Amino acid sequence: MVRGDAKTLLSGYGEAKFQYDLKQKDALANLKRVVLFVGHKFNNKISLFTEMELEDALVAGEIEGHSGGGSIGMEQAVLKFNMKSNDYIVAGLFLPRVGIINENHLPSSYNGTERPFVEQFVIPSTWRSLGVGYYGFVNRLPGLHYSVSITNGLNSSRFENGTGIVEGRQQGSNAKGLGLGLNASLLYYYKDFRMQYSTYVGGSTAVEKRIADSLSLNSGFFANPVYLNEANVQYRKDGIEIKLLGAFVHIPNADNINKVYANNTPESILGAYAEIGYQFLHKKEIQNHQALIAFLRAEYMDLNFQTASNGIENDANKKAFLIGGFTYKPINSISIKMDYTHRLTGEPNKLLVVTPFPQLVPYYKSKGFLNFGIGYNFLIMMQRRDFIKHTCFACVGLATISSLLESCGAPKSILKTNIENNKIKVPLESFADTKSQIIQNKQLPYQILLVKNNDQFNAIQLRCTHNEFALSFVGNKIVCNAHGSEFNLNGKVIKPPAETNLTQYKTTVENNFVIINL
Secondary structure, three states, X not given: OOOOOOEEEEEEEEEEEEEEEOOOOEEEEEEEEEEEEEEEEOOOOEEEEEEEEEEOOOOOOEEOOXXXXXXXXXXXXXXXXXXXXXXXXXXXXXOOOOOOOXXXXXHHHOOOOOOOOHHHHOOOOOOOEEEEEXXXXXXXXXXXXXXXXXXXXXXXXXXXXXXXXXXXXXXXXXXXXXXXXXXXXXXXXXXXXXXXXXXXXXXXXXXXXXXXXXXXXXXXXXXXXXXXXXXXXXXXXXXXXXXXXXXEEEOXXXXXXXXXXXXXXXXXXXXXXXXXXXXXXXXXXXXXXXXXXXXXXXEEEEEEEEOOOOOOOOXXXXXXXXXXXXXXXXXXXXXXXXXXXXXXXXXXXXXXXXOOOOOOOOOOOEEEEEEEXXXXXXXXEOOOOOOOOOOOOOOOOHHHHXXXXXXXXXXXXXXXXXXXXXXXXXXXXXXXOOOEEEEEOOOOXXXXXXXXXXXXXXXXXXXXXXXXXXXXXXXXXXXXXXXOOEEOXXXXXXXXXXXXXXXXXXXXXXXXXXXXXX
16 A cells, blocks of 8 residues: 655755856856755645755855855745645745746756746746645646646835846745735646746735835735736657747836836836757667757847836847757756857947946947856655655647547546555446546555556556656656656656656456556
8 A cells, every 4th residue: 555654855956157258258157056955745645845045156254255145045945735636735935837947947957058048037037935826637638737826926126127027026035015926827738849828917015005105106915016928838859849938027007116216117028039959869868868959049038128108218128149059968967068148239228327437347239158067956865756746737728628638548537446455446347438547546646547458458657757746648648747758658768857667557357347456
């Protein structure tokens, strides 16, 4: 039988970067971040996830004459409560589902020494807030998942022209005001595609009503709101990797914010990027766990797309980036990176320049950077390897639902069965019009996929062997929505980063029942 005893996990990641500025003939070397993750599973229903990040190596004080300019903070501190099927609730400091990078930002998950700039300045990754969220799965629509969360809002007094709403994140540190944030998302894996849409609306008045009234600011849960909408698509097949993302931010009361804080908050911001890559070793990736990826990414953002009525235009906020380079992974957990980044911007508004000559640093509208970086991530299971049960969810277009339901005998429902003497009995008649069934029981930490193959039955545990995430059955394969691993209906790995085949249970047919022996 499945045991519910406690288990603990230790994980982490880090990355360092060397950059050479071709225009100014200068260089910078930096330990960008070191992150430590500690998780604990109290039982099959409740788990804890914590993540602490150190940025830029030195936080405070001096070491041999060098003063600290880095930071240290909690990136996650959240309790997870498993509900029915793959549904769960999170409560605490967590990362809402928005963009590609916010939830999954390991160095091995993106190309280049920098995370995409659009997902740094338009979507302020990593964006964490205090609150509660519900992550769900629609049983009758395989592949359709959703999330909705409510968190604390933003702080508009910290908005800065040129960095979007990034500095307005309160990050769980004495978050002020009555402002709330609502986030909802749909995410869908279909064949070799991953598609997502997310939306956010949040209040940004981070002062009490008395002060807000004295400043002529709106007050309330969604006062001086910020709206963010984004959509992204990823495609991966036969070594080809494509990513597309677009995001738009709207701040309708930017003029009121500017009257109070004089921070030149824009009325709207937009950004988008497209990336294509090719994995030269994709045919050998399963066997030797290596990857060599060449990529090219084009990005554009306008951090002052619409200027407030009392704002000041600044064409330097119109930025385009072209990044090309290589990522080499000798193993799945190590990334060695090299890229060239070319940045183009508009002309800075001289009215915003306050530093006099000759202290003023020359501004170049066109600059090139040569970058080298390394990154790592690791995972240590303190006890058994069944700690994490976590599903990244997916959304599906309504036009594809009917064909998806019919493809390859996809299960039409989830069978809730009993366990007796470490055995599960499934009626043969349940396979009258389908070739597969998903088995669920509250004593099982993961669902079981039961697949009919002629007169034989395969019983496969839907637990990814890479990082223990719960799996989804889509079409004619089993997929991990977290990191992209795929398995066939015999449980064998067909796409990394997973290296080990799925756990299977012995099955027999007796008296018109399929018996799964746990």
